[in-house]
Amino acid sequence: MQVADKVVVVTGGANGIGKALCDAFHRAGAARVVVADVDGAAARAVAADIHGAAFKCDVAKEKDVLHVIEETERQFGPIALFCSNAGIGGGFDPLSVNAGGDSDEPFARSWAIHVMAHIYAARHLIPRYKARGGGYFLNTISAAGLLSQVGSPAYSTTKHAAVGFAENLAISHKAHNIRVSILCPQGVDTNMLRSIPKGPQSGDGDLSPEQVAQDALKGIEQETFVILPHPQVLGYMRRKTENYDRWIAGMAKIQARMREDFGK
Numbered sequence: 001m002q003v004a005d006k007v008v009v010v011t012g013g014a015n016g017i018g019k020a021l022c023d024a025f026h027r028a029g030a031a032r033v034v035v036a037d038v039d040g041a042a043a044r045a046v047a048a049d050i051h052g053a054a055f056k057c058d059v060a061k062e063k064d065v066l067h068v069i070e071e072t073e074r075q076f077g078p079i080a081l082f083c084s085n086a087g088i089g090g091g092f093d094p095l096s097v098n099a100g101g102d103s104d105e106p107f108a109r110s111w112a113i114h115v116m117a118h119i120y121a122a123r124h125l126i127p128r129y130k131a132r133g134g135g136y137f138l139n140t141i142s143a144a145g146l147l148s149q150v151g152s153p154a155y156s157t158t159k160h161a162a163v164g165f166a167e168n169l170a171i172s173h174k175a176h177n178i179r180v181s182i183l184c185p186q187g188v189d190t191n192m193l194r195s196i197p198k199g200p201q202s203g204d205g206d207l208s209p210e211q212v213a214q215d216a217l218k219g220i221e222q223e224t225f226v227i228l229p230h231p232q233v234l235g236y237m238r239r240k241t242e243n244y245d246r247w248i249a250g251m252a253k254i255q256a257r258m259r260e261d262f263g264k
């Protein structure tokens with residue numbers, strides 16, 4: 001799909017990868033880019049630079065996601081591309097004392113933002129996309145959704161679930177001309193990466209959000225399901241499926257090193 005002349009929504013668009021996506025879509029000629037973020041002031045600042053529009057929105061709340069969709073379509077016309085990009089880096093424990101944690105909170109919060117938000121977008125856009133013959137979802141997930149995130153069971157689990165939902169979304173609605181891409185980078189130089197413990201996510205180098213946005217744009221133009229800004233991830237996926245036990249053993253070594261580094 002070409003984004004030129006299209007109405008595009010980006011959640012978590014006020015910072016990092018989302019902001020870079022907004023800039024890239026604007027430069028590619030989108031008719032209107034809507035920046036939806038829980039940080040309303042930062043969303044307005046991004047929108048002001050790209051003649052876009054901003055909505056304060058908590059993607060964990062269905063009514064907020066629905067409001068963004070309804071208001072965008074009322075003010076600017078049909079949404080062609082909805083990017084569920086908002087995310088949080090919660091639940092990190094580099095020592096991994098207990099993968100089950102000691103409370104539901106980090107799991108529930110990550111579940112709401114990384115999974116339910118994507119489901120809400122689909123729930124309210126699928127009928128609209130079907131009625132007008134198609135549409136596009138770009139879901140920012142992570143290489144952690146395909147591999148794992150050493151040091152965060154909440155992040156790993158919810159990003160895997162997000163991949164599962166996106167696969168099913170793509171399968172269920174291919175016949176309706178609805179396309180889905182998942183954006184799965186490793187480390188990207190953003191506030192989120194800076195807020196979590198340093199780890200293997202940066203092993204192949206941290207990319208700039210602008211580079212990742214360019215890769216996303218190319219993936220959307222080519223309608224590719226998995227977009228891998230770090231191409232090494234494909235090799236890691238192959239090694240994982242080739243021999244799961246060897247892969248778990250390798251990841252456990254990385255975990256042991258992390259425990260040692262952070263335990264000092």
Ligand SMILES: NC(=O)c1ccc[n+]([C@@H]2O[C@H](COP(=O)([O-])OP(=O)(O)OC[C@H]3O[C@@H](n4cnc5c(N)ncnc54)[C@H](O)[C@@H]3O)[C@@H](O)[C@H]2O)c1
Pocket residue numbers: 011012013014015016017018036037038039057058059060085086087088113140141142143184185186187188189190191192193201
């Ligand atoms: N930075 C990385 O290394 C990296 C790697 C892989 C995947 N990702 C994913 O990329 C996405 C963007 O992350 P980023 O690195 O740009 O982070 P970031 O912290 O720079 O930006 C995230 C944005 O999401 C917004 N946000 C958070 N919770 C929200 C909510 N409930 N409702 C609406 N907006 C909300 C924040 O206000 C912020 O503007 C996330 O889904 C993240 O998991 C990041």
